[in-house]
Amino acid sequence: MSVLVIAEHDNSELKSATLNAITAAKELGDVTVLVAGSGSQSVADAAAQVAGVSAVLHSDAAHYENGIAEELTPLVVSTAASFDYVITAATTFGKNLLPRVSALLDVEQISDVTSVVSADTFVHPVYAGNALETVQSSDAKKVLTIRTTAFEAAETTGGSASVEALAASDAVGTVTLVGRELTVSNRPELGAAEVIVSGGRGVGSAENFAIIEALADKLGAAVGASRAAVDAGYVPNDYQVGQTGKVVAPSLYIAIGISGAIQHLAGMKDSKVIVAINKDEDAPIFQVADYGLVADLFDVVPEMTGAL
Amino acid sequence: MKILVPVKRVVDAYVSVRVKSDNTGVDTDNVKKSLNPFCEIAVEEAMRLKEKGLADEVIVVTIGDKDCETTLRSALAFGVDRAIHIKTDNVLRPLAIAKALAKLVEKEAPQLVITGKQSIDADNNQTGQMLAALLNWPQATFASEVTVEADKVTVTREIDGGLETLTMALPAVVTSDLRLNEPRYPKLPNIMKAKKKPIEAIEIADLGVSTASTLAVQRVDEPAERQAGIKVADINELIEKLKNEARVI
Numbered sequence: 001m002s003v004l005v006i007a008e009h010d011n012s013e014l015k016s017a018t019l020n021a022i023t024a025a026k027e028l029g030d031v032t033v034l035v036a037g038s039g040s041q042s043v044a045d046a047a048a049q050v051a052g053v054s055a056v057l058h059s060d061a062a063h064y065e066n067g068i069a070e071e072l073t074p075l076v077v078s079t080a081a082s083f084d085y086v087i088t089a090a091t092t093f094g095k096n097l098l099p100r101v102s103a104l105l106d107v108e109q110i111s112d113v114t115s116v117v118s119a120d121t122f123v124h125p126v127y128a129g130n131a132l133e134t135v136q137s138s139d140a141k142k143v144l145t146i147r148t149t150a151f152e153a154a155e156t157t158g159g160s161a162s163v164e165a166l167a168a169s170d171a172v173g174t175v176t177l178v179g180r181e182l183t184v185s186n187r188p189e190l191g192a193a194e195v196i197v198s199g200g201r202g203v204g205s206a207e208n209f210a211i212i213e214a215l216a217d218k219l220g221a222a223v224g225a226s227r228a229a230v231d232a233g234y235v236p237n238d239y240q241v242g243q244t245g246k247v248v249a250p251s252l253y254i255a256i257g258i259s260g261a262i263q264h265l266a267g268m269k270d271s272k273v274i275v276a277i278n279k280d281e282d283a284p285i286f287q288v289a290d291y292g293l294v295a296d297l298f299d300v301v302p303e304m305t306g307a308l
Numbered sequence: 309m310k311i312l313v314p315v316k317r318v319v320d321a322y323v324s325v326r327v328k329s330d331n332t333g334v335d336t337d338n339v340k341k342s343l344n345p346f347c348e349i350a351v352e353e354a355m356r357l358k359e360k361g362l363a364d365e366v367i368v369v370t371i372g373d374k375d376c377e378t379t380l381r382s383a384l385a386f387g388v389d390r391a392i393h394i395k396t397d398n399v400l401r402p403l404a405i406a407k408a409l410a411k412l413v414e415k416e417a418p419q420l421v422i423t424g425k426q427s428i429d430a431d432n433n434q435t436g437q438m439l440a441a442l443l444n445w446p447q448a449t450f451a452s453e454v455t456v457e458a459d460k461v462t463v464t465r466e467i468d469g470g471l472e473t474l475t476m477a478l479p480a481v482v483t484s485d486l487r488l489n490e491p492r493y494p495k496l497p498n499i500m501k502a503k504k505k506p507i508e509a510i511e512i513a514d515l516g517v518s519t520a521s522t523l524a525v526q527r528v529d530e531p532a533e534r535q536a537g538i539k540v541a542d543i544n545e546l547i548e549k550l551k552n553e554a555r556v557i
Contacts (some may be wrong), residue, residue: 102438
């Protein structure tokens, strides 16, 4: 079986989510990575080094610079013709692009795959992770997005795949990128962090989030937030952990002032160790926490930062 | 400009769903159903565009059994002009839904389709993108801000790591993210008016769309339960446990 993995990148580096998708792809067959970008040779070279990658297809053109779905779709659809599977990570990039490809291939996509049962059968969460659906696909070609937290990242070295140039599809030109505002941070990326410190509505204000950030910096952690904290305007939406935000599974997740709504739990309950700090001892977050501390966060969080 | 807003009836966001004991699915009988929250945001956005004078007509559409009429009525209560009910007793997956909507778009010729980025039951996050693909229209998914000018739409999107702004020619498909707006609470006179508005019914077979799926659900399981751990007395005990027991710091 042959598997095509669509690489996510910024024209200089391969995104770590693609490494998780490659691990899932390896369970299905021989892995080819498609790198479509502009001035993206370093990405193609990096993809060729990833352990378990058999081949890299590299298509470089100005209209692939910004990862616009309308531009990438014709290339992915035509390349997909000779593959049994088409896969991306279930990031905002993959979620945006792949259904467009799937519809043109007349294939029913399976979203957020967490487990490969067999060549045609996959598990994926529904109802915010409150149920796991096992589905069998009878489509000749399978189109899947991969829940990155369910698969280890493939090693970035050890591979020696060939890089083959692929002719670009024609520019479509219907969509123009006006600009991007990316959160600039020295902290690790939420999706790939080993430790995450998250704050909820209990933090009380944007200013108060500084105590969450101070603890995160002491631990070398990423900063997350509940939807309530995002809705209240304490932090930007890309901090959001949950069903409607990011799904994370770090080694250590510290939930501070977070009650533990179903939609938040859906985004973090696969973390290895969960710590909850909340002054309400009945908060549902304690039902999933390995270590719970019933206390006023304004007392104990600075104390923890000081003690570490 | 005409705006089409596809909406979905789902199990209410505040219901704790249960997997059936025979593992064939999730128990959806006798639980509260509501307009999918992301679709509600889409309806609100369409109405705001109409209220700004940027749209002439807002139409909602749903696909499903007779109970979906309630969902259309709750969308109509936002002040929506009219509703279309594509009737089927089968549960459709995104590709079939997108095909049916594409047929409707041919008929209604809207310049803008706004729908939710995902439904909170199946969580697929596919329908808007698939519809855009079938129509060969541009798409702006996960929108947090939508600005319509003459023949184009500019959309700020929620992406991993921040925000991205795209501009595209109309017609286009936009899918709503959470922060796009806060939906209104419909006023009583609008709720009353919504009860009297006509709902056009179309049989899905008349659109020439098959409801068959290539995906077969084999089983549905509860996720592994996480056990509650212990309560610690203070920060020193917490740090000691994290260092020596869990070994994560």
